[in-house]
Amino acid sequence: MSTESDQADESSLDEPKLPLTVDSPIAWAEVLIDHAALSAFYKEHGVHCFDCCAAEAETFAEGAKVHEGGPYGGFDAQKIVDGLNELAKQHPVHESDLQPRSLLKRAIDLMFSGPKQ
Secondary structure, X not given: OOOHHHHHHHHHOOOOOOOOOOOOEOOHHHHHEOHHHHHHHHHHHOOOOOOOHHHHOOEHXXXXXXXXXXXXXXXXXXXXXXXXXXXXXXXXXXXHHOOOOOHHHHXXXXXXXOOOO
């Protein structure tokens, strides 16, 4: 008999696919949507998920809940996901954007890179 946590573990093993749902890992957006378009979308909507290490494990629903009342404020996960699904149709990811990056590489990028444009 499977439990909810077993089902959550199984869903995290799924391949990134459209349409995104509020229960999709946030990182799937980076695999499916052009990075420049995704970064601009997040900036326009006040969402700080792009290239975030936590986004690899969090769903959109969890991210919205975690940031509720935080310094960046919460966001409506369903509205963001709906917008991302439309964005994915217009701006699919480019193969050149798909470069595996370790947690250490991300940390180094965060510590030694200037502000993101």
